[in-house]
Amino acid sequence: MGYVVASLLQALLPARCLLCRDSLPVASRGGVCSPCWQALPRLPEPACERCGEPSEVSPCLSCQTSPPPWRRFAAVFAYEKGARELVLLLKNGRDELASPCAVELWQKARSFSWPEKPTVTFVPMRPWRRLRRGYNQAELLASELARLASWPKQKLLRRVAAGTQKGQSRKSRHQQVAHAFKPTGPAPERVVLVDDVVTTGATAAACTRALRRAGAKEVWVLALAKTLKR
Numbered sequence: 443m444g445y446v447v448a449s450l451l452q453a454l455l456p457a458r459c460l461l462c463r464d465s466l467p468v469a470s471r472g473g474v475c476s477p478c479w480q481a482l483p484r485l486p487e488p489a490c491e492r493c494g495e496p497s498e499v500s501p502c503l504s505c506q507t508s509p510p511p512w513r514r515f516a517a518v519f520a521y522e523k524g525a526r527e528l529v530l531l532l533k534n535g536r537d538e539l540a541s542p543c544a545v546e547l548w549q550k551a552r553s554f555s556w557p558e559k560p561t562v563t564f565v566p567m568r569p570w571r572r573l574r575r576g577y578n579q580a581e582l583l584a585s586e587l588a589r590l591a592s593w594p595k596q597k598l599l600r601r602v603a604a605g606t607q608k609g610q611s612r613k614s615r616h617q618q619v620a621h622a623f624k625p626t627g628p629a630p631e632r633v634v635l636v637d638d639v640v641t642t643g644a645t646a647a648a649c650t651r652a653l654r655r656a657g658a659k660e661v662w663v664l665a666l667a668k669t670l671k672r
């Protein structure tokens with residue numbers, strides 16, 4: 443009963459922007475008003491094409507010294523302020539945000555030259571977590587991106603180890619996550635790996651290595667948001 447009343451109220455009350463709580467015009471992007479969407483912090487350009495950090499030279503000095511396992515990296519937003527809120531909303535029940543977020547991913551991805559169609563895949567979630575949440579936000583982003591780009595999408599990785607990332611040192615996080623992904627089978631030559639947010643890069647690196655072990659020659663990482671190192 444409570445649920446019915448709540449949904450009725452929700453249907454009758456004017457919709458509000460998920461970020462600023464202002465009332466929302468009909469044409470909103472997944473529940474976020476246009477000014478809020480415009481104000482989301484984008485990653486500064488020019489950026490290093492290997493790590494996404496702001497840099498005049500590409501690859502940046504850090505990537506020249508220790509290059510990441512992926513061929514190329516791009517993210518749309520800096521993981522802060524409104525973009526952080528957006529990622530958390532997408533993660534926690536607001537799956538309708540996947541569609542407008544994927545439009546941003548596609549705009550980023552289409553600016554690169556792709557010699558042939560890559561296969562889109564995503565960072566998998568632990569099965570119990572996926573079950574509890576009902577969806578994997580990275581998978582939703584990957585599906586929407588694949589649809590927009592007319593690229594094939596395939597689940598290429600599965601998660602094998604347990605453990606949480608919160609509150610651990612950078613080093614132990616890297617060690618723990620390094621063996622957490624296994625390929626589901628042989629991987630295509632060109633793969634675009636999608637994730638919602640890249641923080642230390644440990645997860646994306648572990649996934650990339652697993653994909654390369656499975657036969658992928660080139661892995662490009664595409665994320666909605668990235669933590670800036672500065």
Ligand SMILES: [Zn+2]
Nearest residue numbers: 459462475478
């Ligand atoms: Zn707003």
Ligand SMILES: [Zn+2]
Nearest residue numbers: 490493502505
């Ligand atoms: Zn770099």
